[in-house]
Amino acid sequence: MLNNDMISVLTDRIQTVTHSNKNLILVGPIQLPVNLDGETVPFQWYSWLAADLFPEGATTEEIIQQLPSLHLAESQQSSVLVYGDFENANEALIRMHSICHTGDIFGSKRCDCGFQLRQSMRMIQAHGSGALFYLANHEGRGIGLFSKAMAYILQENGYDTVDANLELGFADDTRSYAEAIAVLQALRTKPVSLITNNPKKLKALKASGMNVDKRIPLWGDISSYNEKYLQTKKTRSGHLEKNEALI
Numbered sequence: 001m002l003n004n005d006m007i008s009v010l011t012d013r014i015q016t017v018t019h020s021n022k023n024l025i026l027v028g029p030i031q032l033p034v035n036l037d038g039e040t041v042p043f044q045w046y047s048w049l050a051a052d053l054f055p056e057g058a059t060t061e062e063i064i065q066q067l068p069s070l071h072l073a074e075s076q077q078s079s080v081l082v083y084g085d086f087e088n089a090n091e092a093l094i095r096m097h098s099i100c101h102t103g104d105i106f107g108s109k110r111c112d113c114g115f116q117l118r119q120s121m122r123m124i125q126a127h128g129s130g131a132l133f134y135l136a137n138h139e140g141r142g143i144g145l146f147s148k149a150m151a152y153i154l155q156e157n158g159y160d161t162v163d164a165n166l167e168l169g170f171a172d173d174t175r176s177y178a179e180a181i182a183v184l185q186a187l188r189t190k191p192v193s194l195i196t197n198n199p200k201k202l203k204a205l206k207a208s209g210m211n212v213d214k215r216i217p218l219w220g221d222i223s224s225y226n227e228k229y230l231q232t233k234k235t236r237s238g239h240l241e242k243n244e245a246l247i
């Protein structure tokens with residue numbers, strides 16, 4: 001049983017984030033020194049859960065009591081890495097990164113996800129202020145890891161990445177950025193620049209009322225293994241070329 005001092009320490013790091021569908025409980029900041037190309041970079045880390053997992057207005061003690069019964073390791077939680085004075089800096093770079101088990105963890109060359117993850121962290125550090133949202137329920141553009149494995153088999157047999165999803169009975173892309181945007185708005189209200197090639201991310205951010213200064217394209221790590229995948233993103237998913245503006 002935690003003593004009152006520890007409850008108070010945890011309470012200071014928990015906040016409720018208002019979100020149109022359901023509120024979120026955000027925990028952080030937590031110091032997270034990260035090894036980026038051999039340099040130790042001091043990120044601040046936050047994670048969140050849906051508030052409706054807990055009784056309304058739950059205290060920190062009630063939240064803690066509930067945690068073991070939620071079996072959180074069996075579901076996915078998203079998080080955000082924040083760098084610099086994210087709340088107050090005049091300019092900040094953000095990235096909404098969809099989880100890619102194969103690319104981010106294994107370094108798969110079938111996509112560009114692992115490259116984009118590391119590169120956006122480097123860009124945020126070099127800029128001096130920013131945030132990387134790691135969106136854990138986005139695997140395979142929302143179809144889940146097992147289904148993505150099936151989709152990969154279809155792709156090895158001639159389907160492109162979009163048709164493979166559709167043939168398996170999914171929509172091509174079911175990702176929502178709403179929770180991440182609500183967390184972003186709790187951490188910063190000043191304008192942001194978004195690192196992406198995906199116009200849907202830009203639209204979602206702008207529709208939320210967030211002031212988006214500019215889009216920063218991120219193409220790279222192109223090889224024979226992902227050439228077709230990257231091309232399909234442009235021809236079928238509407239991903240923008242380097243300097244193409246959002247129409």
Ligand SMILES: Nc1nc2c(ncn2[C@@H]2O[C@H](COP(=O)(O)OP(=O)(O)OP(=O)(O)O)[C@@H](O)[C@H]2O)c(=O)[nH]1
Nearest residue numbers: 098099100111138139140141148151161196197198
């Ligand atoms: N279904 C499916 N998902 C994939 C495939 N390759 C990568 N992904 C997933 O696609 C998501 C990333 O989407 P992308 O289209 O690469 O990029 P984006 O996030 O839309 O746009 P950027 O911000 O420019 O990176 C991750 O969740 C990956 O797991 C694939 O062949 N099939």
